[in-house]
Amino acid sequence: MTPATAVRRTPDDPSTPLTAAELTRASEAIEKVSASFSSRVVGQRRVRTALLVTLLSEGHILLESVPGLAKTLAASTLAHAVSARFTRIQCTPDLLPADIIGTQVYDPRRHEFETQLGPVHANIVLLDEINRASAKTQSALLEAMQERQTSIAGTVHPLPDPFMVMATQNPIEEEGTYVLPHAQMDRFLLKEVVDYPTEDDELMVLERIDDGTLGQHMTDVEPVVTTAEVAELQELVRRVYVDPAIRRYVVSLVRATRDVTGVLGAELGNYVEIGASPRGSIAFFQAARAMAVVQGRHYVIPEDIRELRHSVLRHRIHLSFEALADRVRPETVIDAVFRAVPTP
Template identity: 50%
Template sequence: MPSSFESPTDVDLSHQSEPFRRIATEISNVLVGQSKLVHRMLIGLLTGGHLLIEGVPGLAKTTAVASLAKSIRTDFQRLQFTPDLLPADLIGTQVYRPQDQSFVVQKGPIFSNLILADEINRAPAKVQSALLEAMQERQVTIGGETFPLEEPFLVMATQNPVEQEGTYALPEAQTDRFLLKVIVDYPDRDEELQILRRMSKTAPKLNVTPVTTPQEIMLARSQVDSIHIDPKIEGYIVDLVMATRRPAAYGLALDGLIQFGASPRASISLALAAKANAFLNGRGYVLPEDVQELALDVMRHRVAITYEAEAEERTSESIVADILRGVSVP
């Protein structure tokens, strides 16, 4: 029986999404478990949306991003963020050439397709601001000259939630630029046993073969744009976001717990992520389940809670979960 959300011209997209299944297979040759993280990275690739990946050390966050990059025939840069990092170390600078008495632009490592910003919260505000322009505008300004960044351009940033000494909290303006905030958890017992057997060697062999190209990714992005999203689901997305700003209007007892709700960028991000999820599932249309699966990752970093909420041991995640349960599904 066809879905009521299906487009009259819907087509099976299983063949078009095949390159992304190949990417997931290649990553699984290195990474044990973490299927949610891999899925979210594919969502980022498909939408051009940046990812903030949070988890304690040792959970293979860096390995996951590096494996993703190796599975694509593209440029990759890992940037280890430290307190003494300068904006020029990231975007580049002008270098004086005495032989012809002129300045030439020396581009920094940001000029790559995939960027791993490792421990992004260890960088000072100036460096974070330099990264902000690249993330949002897809361009970098050096010495008054603007340089576009080559697509696909994707920043995947990691941060450690435990060790806060020597770190700089990301400002709300920057966290809002991330399409998703993914929380990486510990593996279960069977996964940890598999990790032990695979990695407890002096030189473990971790081979990832490139299985797709930037051109295939850009083609897939154009197909994601054509995914059908029913007006009722669009209304559902807007209701979820509006409920973070005016929860009482949706019958939610969250008064005094939300300092400020999600911005309109959350609505855009949730619609894009839902369409990408439908594409990965081989569908040409979005279901409410696509929205529900990604709503927490889209909104957990966009909802700021009050001191009262903290006193009640509430988190932005638990508040978004209440909203998901309270807003009626079409």
């Protein structure tokens, strides 16, 4: 597939391919946000790309890492850069749904109840250590993530637009945590595993703390784009062209995770209990479009799918006990599937 063959729509089609001027404006806006992000967050380029892809895809992201790797800083920096309202919710076992979505409070002066919206009513919401919240609270989060609304005393309250949940979880500590249901994990567009910084990046952190650009007294990031511009970027992403060959490629990859034994043989097949649902195909479809815009293209290429493979699939493949015992990681199965399925 070449760029020339990717454009087959008429100008009258409401999903007309992106123009050069639109791509230029999108690239300029994305470059501003990326530069603003890098001014505060040292390194973590994969996290930056994953956050941008998630925001432009109108999805949600799960970040997994040990504490201290700038996840909170990354979320707040992105929110300030795009002029978005940012809230942080520290999840604990005693956290109630009303603490997140809001509740009704009685006003004795007016002798009536008034609704006070909770912190989830923001553009970018950081759910810190989401796996510490109870199942009852998780159900309230599911409605917000999937339906983009909350229900308080029978009244539906739409969430602001844009809306993105960035959740974190610590893979080390398990005391006082609840395993996230597979259905909820499936709601996250991407799952990114945050690694330790390189030696040079860690030295840069110390330098920035020394000169005052990082630390308790650092100034807030200046907004570089507006939420209206973010909405425009999201609209552009919906118009990115995906060739039928790429669509078949995505479906073949996702279906292969459901039949690993047939595709890869019994050795790896015994490691997978449940493959990716159709949400995996949808996630590839949406995220690859956003990746194309981030890369300055109006069409998706197979490299976009391959680059997103771990982020899209690692939380959608349920491994068996044998895999856990043999310390087989989801990425191992994913890479094997990608090697087995022919690339268009």
